[in-house]
Amino acid sequence: MKIAILGMGAVGRGILEMVDGKDLGLTVTGLADSKSALMDKDGIHIEEVLSAKQERGYCGDKSLSATDIVERADYDLLIEVTPTDAKTGEPATGFIKKAIGRGKHVVTSNKGPIALHYAELQSQARKHRVAVRYEATVGGAIPVMHTLQHGLAGNRVIAIFGILNGTCNFILTRMAAEGLTYDQALLEAREMGYAEADPTYDVKGIDAAIKLVILSNTIWKRNVKLNDVEITGIDMLTTDALRLAEEQHCTIRLIAEAVPERGILRVAPRVLPKNHPLVVNGSLNAITIETDMAGEITLIGKGAGSRETASAIIGDVLFIRDAHARGH
Amino acid sequence: MKLEMKDTPGQLVAALKPISDVGGNIIAVIHQREEKTDGDVLAVQIVLELQEQRLGELLSLIKGQGVNVVRIGKERLLYKQTVIMIGHIMHTDLGDTVDRIDCTGYAEVTELTMVMPAISEPSSARLVIRAVNKEDMEQALGILRGVAKEKNLLIIEPLEEIG
Numbered sequence: 001m002k003i004a005i006l007g008m009g010a011v012g013r014g015i016l017e018m019v020d021g022k023d024l025g026l027t028v029t030g031l032a033d034s035k036s037a038l039m040d041k042d043g044i045h046i047e048e049v050l051s052a053k054q055e056r057g058y059c060g061d062k063s064l065s066a067t068d069i070v071e072r073a074d075y076d077l078l079i080e081v082t083p084t085d086a087k088t089g090e091p092a093t094g095f096i097k098k099a100i101g102r103g104k105h106v107v108t109s110n111k112g113p114i115a116l117h118y119a120e121l122q123s124q125a126r127k128h129r130v131a132v133r134y135e136a137t138v139g140g141a142i143p144v145m146h147t148l149q150h151g152l153a154g155n156r157v158i159a160i161f162g163i164l165n166g167t168c169n170f171i172l173t174r175m176a177a178e179g180l181t182y183d184q185a186l187l188e189a190r191e192m193g194y195a196e197a198d199p200t201y202d203v204k205g206i207d208a209a210i211k212l213v214i215l216s217n218t219i220w221k222r223n224v225k226l227n228d229v230e231i232t233g234i235d236m237l238t239t240d241a242l243r244l245a246e247e248q249h250c251t252i253r254l255i256a257e258a259v260p261e262r263g264i265l266r267v268a269p270r271v272l273p274k275n276h277p278l279v280v281n282g283s284l285n286a287i288t289i290e291t292d293m294a295g296e297i298t299l300i301g302k303g304a305g306s307r308e309t310a311s312a313i314i315g316d317v318l319f320i321r322d323a324h325a326r327g328h
Numbered sequence: 329m330k331l332e333m334k335d336t337p338g339q340l341v342a343a344l345k346p347i348s349d350v351g352g353n354i355i356a357v358i359h360q361r362e363e364k365t366d367g368d369v370l371a372v373q374i375v376l377e378l379q380e381q382r383l384g385e386l387l388s389l390i391k392g393q394g395v396n397v398v399r400i401g402k403e404r405l406l407y408k409q410t411v412i413m414i415g416h417i418m419h420t421d422l423g424d425t426v427d428r429i430d431c432t433g434y435a436e437v438t439e440l441t442m443v444m445p446a447i448s449e450p451s452s453a454r455l456v457i458r459a460v461n462k463e464d465m466e467q468a469l470g471i472l473r474g475v476a477k478e479k480n481l482l483i484i485e486p487l488e489e490i491g
Contacts, residue, residue, distance in 0.1 A: 161487070236482045240443040240452035241412045245484075247441075248410055248454070255487055271412055272487040 001321045004030030004039075004073045006066045006095055007081035008059055011109055011136070013050065014306030015079060015313055020046040024314065025321075030073030034082075037064035041074040066091070070098045077317060080108040081136075081309075086201070086210055086226070089116040100124050100132065105324065107316040109136035109309055115210045115226060118217045131320045136312035138164060138211040139285045140303035143315060147299060148219060148289065155291035157219045159259040164211040166283030166303035167195045167202040168234050168254040172269075173281045176242045176251050182235065194283050194304075204233035205254060205267040212256040212267060215287075220260055230266035237269060245271050251279055330399040331390070335370040339395070343372070346389035352378035371398070377406060377461070405436060405458035407465050411472065413453045415481035417442065426455075428475050435459035435468035 003019075003026050005012055012033070019026050027043040033053065038044060038060025053059045070078065078099040082092050089112035096106050096113050100121070108114065113121060114134045125132045135145045139162070148157065163169050167189055174185040186203065189195035201207045209229040216224050234254050245251050255270040255278065272279060277298040280286045285303030290296050302308040333339040340357075347354055358373040378386065387397055417425070426437045439456035457472075459465040469485055476483040 232482070236414055236450070237484075238414055238443075238445075238450060238452045240445070241414050241484065244412055244441060244443065244452055244454040245410075250410065250486075252412070252484055257487075269482075269484045270487040271410055271484050276487070278487070 001025065001077060001317070002027050002029045002041075002075045003077050003079055003317065004028070004032075004069050004075035005079045005081065006032050006069065006092075007079075007083070008033035008053055009081070009083065010306040011081040011309045011313070012079075013053075014310035015081065016046050016050060018307070018310045018314060020050075024318065026314075026317065029075050030069040031059055032064070032066035032069045033059045036060040036062045037066060037069050039064070039069055039073040066095060067098075070095045071102075075104060077105040077107060077320060079313060079317065080106060080110055080113075081313065082110060084110050084112045086112050086115065086206070089113045093117055093121075096121060096132065097124065100128050100130055103128050103130055105130045105320045106132045107136075107313055107320065108132070108134050109313060110134075111137045111207075111210050111214065115213045115217075118214070119221075119223050131324055133316035133320060134214070135316045136309045137214050139287055139299070140166070140301065140305065141308035141311045142285060142287060142299045142301040142303070143312070144215070144287050144289075144299055145218060146315065146319070147297070148215075152289065152291055152294055152297070155293045157289060157291050158261065159257070159264075159290040160212075160215055160219065160287065161278060161290075162208075162212070162215070162256045162287040163253055163278055163280060163285055164208040164256045164287070164303070165202050165205075165254060166285055167199065168205070168208070169280065169285070169303075170194050170283045171203070172234060172237070172242070172252055172254065175237070175239055176246060177281075179239055179243070181239055182237055203235045205231045206233075208254060208256045209267045212258055212265065215256075216258045216260075216265065219258075222260065224265060228265055230268070232266075232268040234269050246274075249274055253279060329374055329376070329397055329401070331372045331374065332369050332396040332398050333372065334394070335368050339370070339393075340372060342393040343390055343395040344374070346386055346393065347374070347376055347378070349389065350378065350382045350386045352376045352382070352386065380460075405438070405460060407459045407461055408438075409457050409459075409465055409469070409486045411455045411457060411469070411486065412484040413455060413476065413481055414484070415450050415476075415479070417451045417453050417481060418444065420479035420481065425472075425475055425479070425481075428471055429457060429468050432464075432468060432471065434464040 030039040035058040092110040093113040171185040256267045286300045288298045356375040442453040444451045
């Protein structure tokens with residue numbers, strides 16, 4: 001299968017390395033970063049491109065752009081892994097729509113387009129008989145979308161609860177374990193590369209809320225928006241609060257919760273017993289799905305990282321190849 | 329409650345049936361054969377959840393079955409949850425915050441542990457709230473949520489009941 005990749009950050013590079021190193025039957029025919037692009041219908045030499053990117057800071061021809069790849073390259077499936085713009089979803093949404101319009105499948109890790117335009121993208125994809133998959137947008141390597149759509153097919157999902165932001169979970173874990181203040185733990189998260197220079201999206205609970213919107217729309221198709229989520233972050237938490245919880249064998253975690261029957265759609269720090277299945281440590285993510293037949297299912301895994309996100313992306317790509325594109 | 333009944337087949341069932349008839353929930357039935365008083369009387373302890381106003385009805389139904397109620401021990405607020413609160417808890421009238429829960433009649437703050445660092449720093453407190461049942465607890469937490477909003481306090485609610 002021929003794939004084009006937009007974005008050469010940690011995720012894009014992770015995908016290229018895996019496609020190059022593993023025998024997956026995938027050929028990269030188009031590639032773009034923020035400054036340049038290249039295409040080759042017979043397959044791009046991945047090692048050369050990766051070292052070129054490292055040496056000079058861009059991957060290909062500066063007269064070409066991501067738009068040229070989307071519109072002109074010869075590919076079956078577009079992997080869209082450019083940075084998330086949670087407010088506009090652009091330019092990623094534009095790329096995705098163009099690819100769908102050309103009858104190409106799309107796999108993305110980009111939360112913006114899926115959180116903002118889920119219903120529209122899905123209906124456009126149906127019209128053009130292609131698939132849009134986005135496993136990597138929620139829970140990193142955890143195959144939550146596959147579990148929901150295939151493994152739990154036929155179940156009625158009653159509720160979901162999740163730890164969807166690894167940065168917050170790392171901070172809370174360190175505050176509880178070492179008695180660090182919020183500021184100290186945040187600083188440590190930055191030094192470890194878990195937190196961005198501007199951690200607002202993470203610590204205010206917005207990132208977790210965007211992921212909750214994506215999960216909710218995937219499950220219940222009610223077209224909820226970020227504004228519908230009641231959000232409280234972790235930036236006001238004190239070390240004392242964690243210690244008070246600890247004294248009762250409990251701890252505090254940032255929990256994203258959706259229970260449509262009870263009108264609950266919120267992200268907030270919550271007290272829960274330390275032996276609760278959702279209490280995971282460090283930057284891990286965890287998601288509990290409550291269903292009518294299967295009961296409760298909890299998935300735990302790495303919520304971020306270049307190889308981990310590549311795992312989710314490649315899982316989607318190979319699923320599409322096997323389900324839709326066989327015989328093409 | 330502790331019951332005495334004839335040690336004949338069907339008696340225990342006869343004593344238990346009224347409990348579900350009045351909407352009660354049986355938590356445990358403890359059959360104490362060693363405590364036999366007279367030869368043919370059996371002592372049984374039953375732990376159950378029941379709306380308080382239906383207790384009288386239950387007692388007369390049980391008596392109607394020929395079963396003697398020896399003792400009733402009541403623990404009214406069976407449902408317990410822990411909430412953590414952060415902010416200027418003391419200076420936003422802690423007494424009033426607790427009162428708003430206590431005055432409901434169906435829920436009470438039964439424990440309060442508070443840590444106050446430097447004067448300008450936010451305090452942290454752990455409140456144990458007890459309520460008659462899950463619905464009342466939801467109501468109480470709703471009240472507390474409102475109070476927290478009004479007083480600019482952060483409340484951290486439990487994800488589910490903590491025993």
